[in-house]
Amino acid sequence: MAKKISIVVSVYNEELGLHQFYDHTSPILNEMSKKTGWDYEMIFVNDGSRDGSLDILREFAAADDHVAVVNFAANRGHEAAMIAGIDYASGDGVVCMDADLQHPPESIPAIVEKLEAGYDVVSMVRTSRADAGLFKRITSAAFYKVMNAMSGKTKFENNSSDFFAISRRVALVLKNDYRERVRFLRGYVQNVGFKKTTLEFEASARVAGESNYNLKALIKLSLNAICNFSDVPLKMGIYAGVVSIVAALILMIYSIVQYFLGTAPDGYSTLIVVLCFMFGVLFIILGFISEYLAIIFAEVKNRPIYIVDSIITKDGEELK
Ligand code: UDP
Numbered sequence: 127m128a129k130k131i132s133i134v135v136s137v138y139n140e141e142l143g144l145h146q147f148y149d150h151t152s153p154i155l156n157e158m159s160k161k162t163g164w165d166y167e168m169i170f171v172n173d174g175s176r177d178g179s180l181d182i183l184r185e186f187a188a189a190d191d192h193v194a195v196v197n198f199a200a201n202r203g204h205e206a207a208m209i210a211g212i213d214y215a216s217g218d219g220v221v222c223m224d225a226d227l228q229h230p231p232e233s234i235p236a237i238v239e240k241l242e243a244g245y246d247v248v249s250m251v252r253t254s255r256a257d258a259g260l261f262k263r264i265t266s267a268a269f270y271k272v273m274n275a276m277s278g279k280t281k282f283e284n285n286s287s288d289f290f291a292i293s294r295r296v297a298l299v300l301k302n303d304y305r306e307r308v309r310f311l312r313g314y315v316q317n318v319g320f321k322k323t324t325l326e327f328e329a330s331a332r333v334a335g336e337s338n339y340n341l342k343a344l345i346k347l348s349l350n351a352i353c354n355f356s357d358v359p360l361k362m363g364i365y366a367g368v369v370s371i372v373a374a375l376i377l378m379i380y381s382i383v384q385y386f387l388g389t390a391p392d393g394y395s396t397l398i399v400v401l402c403f404m405f406g407v408l409f410i411i412l413g414f415i416s417e418y419l420a421i422i423f424a425e426v427k428n429r430p431i432y433i434v435d436s437i438i439t440k441d442g443e444e445l446k
């Protein structure tokens with residue numbers, strides 16, 4: 127029987143770029159299929175989009191039997207969307223990619239070649255990112271530095287992305303054994319072991335629409351959540367700690383100035399700075415403990431990672 131590659135595409139409010147994605151990717155997959163003999167399926171996971179994405183995906187599914195849509199009952203985030211696609215995928219290999227063409231489908235033939243050659247994990251490493259400003263580059267580089275410094279044996283590829291491919295057996299490991307609620311899929315993929323390789327790609331700018339990962343939006347959403355459903359209050363310690371340390375720094379400068387002007391009472395400066403700083407450190411440690419507590423809380427609740435509303439294929443719509 128012919129081998130099959132499953133392309134998992136997470137979709138959240140992507141109506142502006144979806145046609146472009148499909149029109150661009152489909153011919154590449156057909157071509158690949160002809161050349162290599164690998165069949166393919168495209169699994170779009172609609173992560174509770176509030177725009178017209180679902181209707182567009184329905185069109186794709188109705189016209190093309192390579193397409194299946196896993197339609198979520200609500201937005202669950204990119205991580206949940208990817209694992210849902212992997213759960214549903216039936217291919218001998220699975221490729222996860224974004225719907226905004228930041229992950230070039232041109233790389234898929236090279237990925238299939240690697241899978242064919244017996245690799246189980248193909249990490250796609252960004253060589254450059256057209257979309258990212260200096261801030262995103264620096265924070266992203268810092269993120270990987272810290273992760274690698276703190277995670278012991280587990281290692282993370284710098285500039286790795288949510289663009290990767292895995293063999294059937296890795297997909298099964300993720301499907302059966304990596305069911306955490308608080309998830310970091312690309313980290314699991316890089317650390318399951320097996321035969322691993324990397325390919326490079328250049329991340330282009332989004333074709334249309336805006337990035338969904340906006341810090342302000344995330345903070346606002348969290349603050350609105352009711353305590354029972356949110357662990358934000360548990361994490362207040364981190365913010366309090368940062369504020370204390372900033373206050374300590376300001377007070378330190380102020381006290382030094384006072385000292386040189388000769389207007390400070392004896393010992394006051396040292397006292398206030400040490401007090402503020404120690405409180406800052408204390409709150410940060412408290413905040414980190416709470417962070418772990420929040421993760422344990424999420425795992426103990428054991429709620430589903432995602433909830434499927436329906437599966438849409440050429441044969442119609444199957445309610446779950
Ligand atoms: N996405 C998703 N659920 C979300 C947010 C994003 O499925 O809650 C999808 C989105 O449609 C895109 C991918 O995840 O295909 C990456 O999102 P985005 O492009 O906004 O992130 P960035 O590339 O800016 O990191």
Ligand code: MG
Pocket residue numbers: 224226228332337
């Ligand atoms: Mg993107």
